Amino acid sequence: MGNLIMSLTSKTILRAGAMASALIVTVPAHAALLDFNFAGPSGTAVFQLDSNATPDFAKTVIAGSDQFGFYNVAGTFGGINGTASTISFGTGIIATLNIVAPNLGFTQFSGSSSPLFSGTANNPTFNTGTFTLKNPFFGNGTLTVSKAAPPVPEPATWALLILGFGAIGATMRSRRDRKSTTVSYA
Template structure:
């Protein structure tokens, strides 16, 4: 039985993998309804292009009042005045930086942001929400199941003292 427990523990450590990036939902409500847009991205996306003060993600499905279409999104660093630009909706904002990390390895930050318009854009409120449910990682499941097995084995092997 000890071999079984050791094999299960070894298999659990081999199978357990780190969680992947969680999907984030972006909902921008503009002062001009024509510029409002919503889309979903990974919390740690891989940029399509990186430029001096921003990174770009291509081919992102974006929902606006006119329907759904794919387009590019630009996210600006602090030196680029923060904010984002949606090619499809025309929303161009500045204000808060929406990610941590570097331009080549960004990580979005969930929250609600008031962004001012940039150029002829109106600005508005952007809410970034984590869509991932609280599901334990495989390593947690393995530890829990292994723990139940050890308790069950200990209860089964327990000797009962008898008094004569």
């Protein structure tokens, strides 16, 4: 009877431990990370944003013409890694895409073939696809928005995973090797 109680208690502890570790590892869902790849006559720009990132600013310039944007966006601009001071998107008479970045200058394009985002300027959700953007003075540009590849786990993450599996294996092995002893008083 004592072994049965001990066995049930150990199983309960293991289950509780497994549930606790699952809760610790659980990460809340977030928007998908998107790659933005722009190529135009003024140069190239490659950067990433969440599909429904919260903008640093949003404003309505004229009724039906909204603009929102992000400050200090890291990426590759004009072939050199750096930070764009501002990247903004717009609708209506506002430019569809503005990029202010070193090695690229001020890049402004309008008239995409389809909308770059849905929702409002305060709560946009980016669309994926290839968009043709126009600038009457410089020529056309192309913006491709696609889902980013999932990140590769760091070596420390792999080490912790292997260590955890090893600990589980050692625990299971030590449980198997234990011999039960019964004492009876006659």
